Amino acid sequence: xxxxxxxxxxxxxxxxxxxxxxxxxxxxxxxxxxxxxxxxxxxxxxxxxxxxxxxxxxxxxxxxxxxxxxxxxxxxxxxxxxxxxxxxxxxxxxxxxxxxxxxxxxxxxxxxxxxxxxxxxxxxxxxxxxxxxxxxxxxxxxxxxxxxxxxxxxxxxxxxxxxxxxxxxxxxxxxxxxxxxxxxxxxxxxxxxxxxxxxxxxxxxxxxxxxxxxxxxxxxxxxxxxxxxxxxxxxxxxxxxxxxxxxxxxxxxxxxxxxxxxxxxxxxxxxxxxxxxxxxxxxxxxxxxxxxxxxxxxxxxxxxxxxxxxxxxxxxxxxxxxxxxxxxxxxxxxxxxxxxxxxxxxxxxxxxxxxxxxxxxxxxxxxxxxxxxxxxxxxxxxxxxxxxxxxxxxxxxxxxxxxxxxxxxxxxxxxxxxxxxxxxxxxxxxxxxxxxxxxxxxxxxxxxxxxxxxxxxxxxxxxxxxxxxxxxxxxxxxxxxxxxxxxxxxxxxxxxxxxxxxxxxxxxxxxxxxxxxxxxxxxxxxxxxxxxxxxxxxxxxxxxxxxxxxxxxxxxxxxxxxxxxxxxxxxxxxxxxxxxxxxxxxxxxxxxxxxxxxxxxxxxxxxxxxxxxxxxxxxxx
Amino acid sequence: xxxxxxxxxxxxxxxxxxxxxxxxxxxxxxxxxxxxxxxxxxxxxxxxxxxxxxxxxxxxxxxxxxxxxxxxxxxxxxxxxxxxxxxxxxxxxxxxxxxxxxxxxxxxxxxxxxxxxxxxxxxxxxxxxxxxxxxxxxxxxxxxxxxxxxxxxxxxxxxxxxxxxxxxxxxxxx
Numbered sequence: 177x178x179x180x181x182x183x184x185x186x187x188x189x190x191x192x193x194x195x196x197x198x199x200x201x202x203x204x205x206x207x208x209x210x211x212x213x214x215x216x217x218x219x220x221x222x223x224x225x226x227x228x229x230x231x232x233x234x235x236x237x238x239x240x241x242x243x244x245x246x247x248x249x250x251x252x253x254x255x256x257x258x259x260x261x262x263x264x265x266x267x268x269x270x271x272x273x274x275x276x277x278x279x280x281x282x283x284x285x286x287x288x289x290x291x292x293x294x295x296x297x298x299x300x301x302x303x304x305x306x307x308x309x310x311x312x313x314x315x316x317x318x319x320x321x322x323x324x325x326x327x328x329x330x331x332x333x334x335x336x337x338x339x340x341x342x343x344x345x346x347x348x349x350x351x352x353x354x355x356x357x358x359x360x361x362x363x364x365x366x367x368x369x370x371x372x373x374x375x376x377x378x379x380x381x382x383x384x385x386x387x388x389x390x391x392x393x394x395x396x397x398x399x400x401x402x403x404x405x406x407x408x409x410x411x412x413x414x415x416x417x418x419x420x421x422x423x424x425x426x427x428x429x430x431x432x433x434x435x436x437x438x439x440x441x442x443x444x445x446x447x448x449x450x451x452x453x454x455x456x457x458x459x460x461x462x463x464x465x466x467x468x469x470x471x472x473x474x475x476x477x478x479x480x481x482x483x484x485x486x487x488x489x490x491x492x493x494x495x496x497x498x499x500x501x502x503x504x505x506x507x508x509x510x511x512x513x514x515x516x517x518x519x520x521x522x523x524x525x526x527x528x529x530x531x532x533x534x535x536x537x538x539x540x541x542x543x544x545x546x547x548x549x550x551x552x553x554x555x556x557x558x559x560x561x562x563x564x565x566x567x568x569x570x571x572x573x574x575x576x577x578x579x580x581x582x583x584x585x586x587x588x589x590x591x592x593x594x595x596x597x598x599x600x601x602x603x604x605x606x607x608x609x610x611x612x613x614x615x616x617x618x619x620x621x622x623x624x625x626x627x628x629x630x631x632x633x634x635x636x637x638x639x640x641x642x643x644x645x646x647x648x649x650x651x652x653x654x655x656x657x658x659x660x661x662x663x664x665x666x667x668x669x670x671x672x673x674x675x676x677x678x679x680x681x682x683x684x685x686x687x688x689x690x691x692x693x694x695x696x697x698x699x700x701x702x703x704x705x706x707x708x709x710x711x712x713x714x715x716x717x718x719x720x721x722x723x724x725x726x727x728x729x730x731x732x733x734x735x736x737x738x739x740x741x742x743x744x745x746x747x748x749x750x751x752x753x754x755x756x757x758x759x760x761x762x763x764x765x766x767x768x769x770x771x772x773x774x775x776x777x778x779x780x781x782x783x784x785x786x787x788x789x790x791x792x793x794x795x796x797x
Numbered sequence: 798x799x800x801x802x803x804x805x806x807x808x809x810x811x812x813x814x815x816x817x818x819x820x821x822x823x824x825x826x827x828x829x830x831x832x833x834x835x836x837x838x839x840x841x842x843x844x845x846x847x848x849x850x851x852x853x854x855x856x857x858x859x860x861x862x863x864x865x866x867x868x869x870x871x872x873x874x875x876x877x878x879x880x881x882x883x884x885x886x887x888x889x890x891x892x893x894x895x896x897x898x899x900x901x902x903x904x905x906x907x908x909x910x911x912x913x914x915x916x917x918x919x920x921x922x923x924x925x926x927x928x929x930x931x932x933x934x935x936x937x938x939x940x941x942x943x944x945x946x947x948x949x950x951x952x953x954x955x956x957x958x959x960x961x962x963x964x965x966x967x968x969x970x971x
Contacts, residue, residue: 245816295932397824397827398827399831400827400830400831464962493970496970497970500963500966500967500970501967557836557839558839558840560837560839560840562832564830564834564836564837565836566830566834590857590861591857591860592857593835593850593853593857594857594858595854651854653835653850654834654835654836654850654853680956710951756949759869761938
């Protein structure tokens with residue numbers, strides 16, 4: 177099979193007959209594009225035979241954009257943009273200390289909490305930067321095929337959340353690419369490996385890339401690939417290994433020296449070089465010129481390994497969590513396929529070997545497998561082929577229930593497409609609406625999970641508490657798109673929504689937002705955010721009012737007055753457009769009604785225990 | 798399109814019994830998905846796509862139910878119209894001795910601190926589960942559905958505590 181062959185430019189001939197489809201590995205450090213053509217899969221190389229395009233986007237002074245110049249020293253060059261996909265400005269401030277250059281951080285520019293890069297005379301978002309890389313890959317494929325390419329499978333880290341996935345789709349849209357599907361990187365790697373080696377059985381894919389780490393376990397049999405479990409860390413990759421070296425160099429050699437952002441960039445580049453050399457050699461010496469003075473940097477592999485051991489250990493503990501998740505023992509794994517350039521580091525292989533034994537598979541090119549897997553899946557989704565991928569939901573999906581708790585409806589690692597229902601009931605007499613708040617994540621509390629969508633099932637006929645039965649159904653299709661519907665059983669009142677992430681950028685506004693004037697876009701987002709807070713306010717007030725109606729006796733007169741006066745404030749604020757004030761008022765109401773909610777729970781528990789039967793008691797265990 | 802009125806055993810062409818050949822189910826599952834999965838219908842009509850999605854969801858549900866011991870057991874009882882551990886008055890309820898045992902197990906688990914001890918405890922619960930599964934198989938074979946229902950309740954509790962052990966292990970690793 178020709179799976180892993182590099183295609184030489186000019187060699188292609190008659191591949192215009194069937195519209196070839198492309199697969200894109202959009203990496204943190206490097207990106208690649210592969211094509212599928214009648215069962216032959218190849219990574220497209222440039223005129224110099226290089227197939228890796230550095231994921232670096234430089235905004236030139238003349239207004240042009242250059243992608244892939246890894247030698248660029250310019251501070252207008254954006255690197256590792258993938259790490260910021262789907263992240264708000266608030267998110268990244270928590271995740272990084274200070275090492276992202278040219279992110280705009282003045283308060284004035286960031287009311288809408290979007291990450292902007294300052295690239296000279298304009299500001300760009302992560303989505304726009306990513307779109308530039310995709311355009312470059314698309315152009316490369318078009319030049320190779322002498323044909324227009326407008327559809328692709330793009331790979332993403334398995335552990336990318338919905339916001340990051342949506343941002344990737346938006347970037348593709350901007351680049352003029354219709355996304356056939358986003359496929360998880362380790363899964364794509366498995367497709368390529370499984371097809372190439374005709375492997376059957378249970379395999380783990382250990383994917384340590386430039387910025388992200390994923391591990392997935394798959395079962396492969398006769399062209400069917402079933403994902404069993406997946407896990408990872410979207411903030412762990414080769415960049416972090418570089419950072420350890422950078423930190424050391426600064427501490428050891430440049431402690432008292434003021435470093436410009438250009439200096440820092442150069443040290444970072446040198447750090448990467450040191451890491452790569454030390455994957456081959458035991459020791460090395462490097463020179464770097466800072467403020468006119470030359471420094472001699474000495475580094476040995478053992479020192480490097482000491483600095484990064486804890487990073488590798490983190491990947492191993494993620495691996496063992498995924499094993500526990502999959503209900504598999506280590507000896508049931510037939511092989512561990514290494515993917516991603518960072519798996520070239522000897523320390524990674526040593527520690528893996530120690531953890532899982534001598535079943536490490538490193539005889540495929542770790543850079544290319546993901547792109548080829550993407551091309552295989554692109555072919556499967558257009559012309560069809562002999563592979564079928566059965567994917568799973570990477571994160572659990574659930575609903576908010578009383579007390580800010582999350583009830584999981586679809587557990588993570590459930591094969592898709594899938595559908596699951598849960599019945600809920602009203603908690604007060606005459607209640608006519610039910611709030612449906614859809615969440616994603618593994619934590620128990622609402623505020624620890626990602627909010628995906630909120631809506632209210634209205635027009636429930638007034639009945640006694642507990643009499644109305646609302647069945648909520650989650651359906652996820654094979655694209656990973658979630659639809660949530662709620663239906664009241666006695667009357668058939670029904671409502672349904674397609675869940676699009678309720679944060680980040682609204683999908684239909686994306687082009688307008690990015691291409692039109694920034695101001696309009698900003699207004700738009702502000703309006704939407706305000707509308708969301710108003711919905712939240714409405715829901716909160718309604719539920720507190722109904723609780724007051726049924727359990728007022730649990731409150732002292734002062735407490736009652738205090739709560740109702742805050743409700744009045746909120747109602748007034750809902751008529752205006754001050755989002756922050758309204759937000760603060762809602763939080764305040766939440767806080768002061770906390771003890772009340774607790775009393776109500778205790779009360780209902782008390783009632784419950786009084787009439788207790790063995791069976792009821794058992795349910796609490 | 799797959800007949801969605803079939804019971805899950807029929808989907809996989811196997812006998813309605815508690816003991817199953819998991820390898821067989823897996824093979825059938827792969828064959829069925831290969832035939833009905835929506836990705837096999839990307840160029841088909843909207844109607845065919847919809848049917849494929851319905852079929853594929855049904856196959857996933859059947860597979861998830863049958864390969865899981867507890868869900869399979871509950872499913873067989875459901876076919877026999879036997880309710881276990883629900884609020885309904887004609888449902889089979891857990892016996893007090895079982896509840897005492899469950900409480901003791903949970904107390905023990907909550908006191909365990911290190912990973913190896915948790916692992917030992919898990920092995921103990923797993924051997925209880927093994928025993929329970931054997932007994933279940935017996936009762937189902939003899940069509941003693943009431944006894945099977947009591948054992949299913951036991952299996953529910955064992956499954957629940959195993960899940961808690963798993964969570965505790967995950968926490969230890971974090």
